[in-house]
Amino acid sequence: MSDNPWQDDRGNKDATITRKEGMGQATVHAGEGQTHPAPGGPFLIGEKMTGGYGKGPDILHDCTISVDRGEIAVIVGPNGAGKSTAMKAIFGMLDVRSGSVRLDGEDITDLSPQARVVKGMGFVPQTNNIFTSMTVEENLEMGAFIRTDDISETMEQVYDLFPILREKRRQAAGELSGGQRQQVAVGRALMTRPKVLMLDEPTAGVSPIVMDELFDRIIEVSRTGIPILMVEQNARQALEIADKGYVLVQGRNAYTGSGKELLSDPEVRKSFLGG
C-alpha cells in the first residue's frame, strides 16, 4: 500500500473504467527553479552529485560526470552501479542533495527536466521512448514541440541521419523493429536541436548487428558537433567509440579516463570487461 491514499487503487484492474498504459510516473514541475551563471569548466558536468529518489537512500555518492564539445562520453559499470541514476541526476529526475549540474556556463541544478530540455538537453529514456500510436513523422514533430520556428530543415537532417525513418515516416512508430524504434527515439530527441544528447542504454534489447549499426549512427550524430553522454550495458563496444569513459561502482566514480585508457587498464578489464 502506498503512503498516498489517492495512489491506492486496491489492486483494481478494471479495463472498462481505468486506463493504465501510457500513464506518467514523473511529477510535473513546470519551469520552477532558477539558473545562475557559472562560467568555465566542461560543456556539461554533473559535479560531486549525491542523491537518490524522493526520500529514499542516496544512490549516488560524490559522483562526477562530464562531457565536452565534440565528445562521446560513456558511463559503464556493473548492474546496479547507478549508471542510469547518474544520468537521470544530470537530467534532473533525481533529488540531488549536494553537488551541482552545469550546462554551457550555467548552473541548472534547480531546473526541472522540462526546463532542461528548453535549455538544450536532449534525453532519450531507456524504455517507452517513442509515441507508439503515432507515425514516425508525428513523433519527430512532437520532439520539436517546444520550437516555434520552421522544423522542416531539422526533420530533413534527421531523415538524412536515419534514412530508414524517411521511408517509414507515415507508419506508426509502434510497428517498427527494435532498432528502428531506437532511431525514432534518438531522432525525436534531436528535433529540439539540443546542445547535448543523453542516451540511456540505447542498445538495450537489440541484436548485435543492430547494435553495431546504432553505434555507427551515434558516431554520425556526434560528428554533427553534438556532445553525447551515454549509459551502456555493452561496455567494451561502447568504450571503443568513447572519447571519455566513466566506470561507476555503487554510485561512485571507480575509474575515469579516455575510452582507450580504460580498455587497456588491466583492473578495468579484469573486473568489468571479462578479462
Place this chain on the structure above:
Amino acid sequence: MNETVKNVGLFALVGALILLTGVMQSWNTAVLILNMGLISAIMAIGVNLQWGFAGLFNVGVMGFVALGGLAVVLTSMPPVKEAWAAGGLRIVAGLLLGAATIAAAVVVNKRMAKSGKRAIVMIVILVGGFFLYRGVLDPGVAAVEAVNPASTGYLGGLGLPVLLAWPVGGLLAAGAAWLVGKTALGLRSDYLAIATLGIAEIIIAIMKNEDWLARGVKNVVGLPRPLPYEIDLQQDPAFVDRVTSLGLDPVTASTMYVKLGYSILFLVVLLILLWMAQMALKSPWGRMMRAIRDNEVAAEAMGKDVTARHLQVFIIGSAICGLAGAMMTTLDGQLTPGTYQPLRFTFLIWVMVIVGGSGNNFGAVLGAMLIWFLWVQVEPIGLWLLQVLTSGMADTNPLKQHLLDSAAHMRLLTMGLILLLVLRFSPRGLIPEK
C-alpha cells in the same frame, strides 16, 4: 485506545442524530431512518467486501438488491393456481429451452475449433433457439397474464415463510453474480464495472416487463410479514392491556412495536454479518485477500488463484446485497420495480462505503447509517435553509418560489459534495482501514 474512543464517538453521534430526529420530528421517522439505515449498512458491508477487500468495482448494486426483492415475492407469496394451470408449465419449459440454447451455444463454442463453420453453427443454434424459446414461452405468458390481471396475472410464489426469502434473495443475487463474474473477471484485466452496470439494468428491465414473474410495474403488494399486523395488535386485548398499563396509546404503540421489531431483526442480521465479515478479515482467507489486493503479482507467484478468489468475494458481496434487498422489500411490504434507480441503490451505497472508510467493516456500517440519515434529512434541512435565505423576498417572487420548489434536489447535490469533501480531505474515510 484513542482510536476506539473516536470510533465509538462517531457511532454515538449517529445514534444521537437519530434520537434527535425522534425528539424533534417524530419517533416514527426516527425508527424508519434506523431501519433503512440498518439495511443500507448491510448493503455497504457487501460493497465494502468487494471494493475494500478486493478492489472490485461493482456498479450494479441496484440489480442485486432488486433480485433480493424479487426473491421475497417468489418465496413468500402464495402460488396462483389458475395461472400455473393456464400456462405455468409452458413458461417453465420455455425458460428451460432458453437455458438449453445458451448452454448448447457455450458447448459448441468450447468444443469446436474456431472457424467459419463454428460461427454458422452458433448463429443457427442461437437464432433457432430464440424463436423456439419465444414460441413456447409467449403463449404461456399470455395465458398467465390473462388470469385475473387486476390482482394477480402472475405465477405467484411458493407460499413459504417470508424470513426464508432473505437467504433466497442472497442465493439469487449470488447466482447472478456468478454469471457476471465468470464472464467479466479476467486474469490480466477485468471489465466488471461495465458488466455489473449492464446486468443491473437488465435485471430491472426484466422485473419491469415480465408481468408473469412478479407483475412488472403493476407491483406486488401485501407481501407476508414476519411480524404481526398493527391492526391485529390493536385488537389483541393482551397487547392493549399491557401498553395502556405502560401509559401508551395502543395505536402508536402497535406501530412502534412492529417497527422496532423490524429494527431488532435487522440488527441481528447486521451483527451476524458484521461478525462474520470481521472474522473473515482476520482469518487466513482475509489475509490472502489483502495480499492479493496489495500485490497481485506476488500473490500469483505464490500460487494463489487470483481470479477464483476475486470471483468468490464478488459472489459473497453480491449475495449480501441481495439479502439486504430482500429485507428491504419485506420492510416495504411490496415489490415496486419502478423505484429501483441507480443513483439511490448503486451510487449512494458507494458514497456510504467511501465516506465510512473503504476496507473497514465498521466504517461501512457507520457511513451507511450517517449517509442514510442525511439522505432523508437533507430535504427538510434544505427547505428550511432556503426559507431562511429567501425570507427577505416577497412570497410572489418567482426566484423564491423556484428555490423553494427545488429544495428537494438539494439531496443529490449534498451527497456529491459530501463524497468529494471526504475523498479530498479524509480519503481513507471516517474510520480508516488499519
Place this chain on the structure above:
Amino acid sequence: MDFLNALVALSNFVLIPAITYGSQLALGALGVTLIYGILRFSNFAHGDTMAFGTMVTILFTWWLQSMGWHLGPLPTALLALPLGILGCIALLLVTDRLVYRFYREQKAKPVILVIVSMGVMFIMNGLVRFIIGPDDQRFADGTRFLVTAREFKKATGLNEGLALKATQGITIVTAVVVVALLFWFLNRTRTGKSMRAYSDNEDLALLSGINPERVVMYTWMIVAALATIAGVLYGLDKSFKPFVYFQLLLPIFASAIVGGLGNPLGAIAGGFIIAFSEVTITYAWKKVLVYLMPEPLEPEGLVQLLSTDYKFAVSFVILLIVLLFRPTGIFKGKAV
C-alpha cells in the same frame, strides 16, 4: 413494388431512427472515449454533463425566443448552442480546477478519479434538477418535417410513406460535421497531436515540452462541446429530461466500450452498432415482412424480438457479447 415498399418501411422505421440515434450516441461516446484516452478514467458524470450543456442551451433558447429571435425553418436552439457549449466549458473547467486538478497533482490512480467522477455526477445531476427541474422540456421549434409521409407517398405512388424529421436531418448533418472537425483537429493540428501524444505516453510528452495542464484543458473543452452538441441533438429529436440524460450514460458507455475505449473511430462505430441493435431488436418487423413474404408465410404476430422497454438491456447484451469475444473492443489497440 413490394420490395420498394419494404425498403421504404425499413428506412422509415429502422434506418433513419437508428442512424439518428447512432449519431447522438457516437457524439456522446466520443466524449467518454476522449476522457478515457487522455485523462485515463471513465467519466460517470458524462450523462449529466450532457444534461447541463443542454439545459444551458434550452435556457438561452427560451431567452432568444422571448426576444423574438428565430432561425426561420431551423430550431432556435441551434442559435443558442454556442452559448450552451460555452456554459458547459465553463462548468467543466471550473470542475477541473476545483476537483480533478488536485488528484492529478497527487498522481492519483485512475480508479480514484472514477469515484471522484461519481461525486461530480451527483452534484451535476442535482444542479440540473435544481435549476430547470426534473420534468420533461420540449424546446424544438421551426419546421417539423423535411419530408412528410404524405408528400412522399404522393411523389412516389408507394403505399409506404417516408418521413424525415427536421431534427433527424440536423442531427445527421451536425454529427458528420462535428466528427470531421474532431478528426481534423486530432490528426492535423499541433494541439490535437499533442493531446494524442499525451494519451500515448505522458512522461515522454512531458520531456517533449508538452504542458499536461493545457492538454487537459483542451480535452475538457472539446468534451464539453461534444457533450452539449450530443445532448442538444438528442433533446431536439426527443425531449429533454434530466433523468433520461443520466440514463443515456449506459448506452454511451456501451458504445464507447464496444468500439474499443479510447479510440474515437471505435466510439463512432460503437454508437451505430448499439443504436442499430436497439432499434432492430425492438422493432416490430411485421410491417416490413408483409411486403417481402409470400402471402401464406406472412407473419401473424408483430415479429418484435423484444419489447421496446428492453432497449437498454439490448445495448448491454451486445456489449457483453463483444467483450466475451474481444475484450478490448472492436478497434483495439490504438487509443485516441
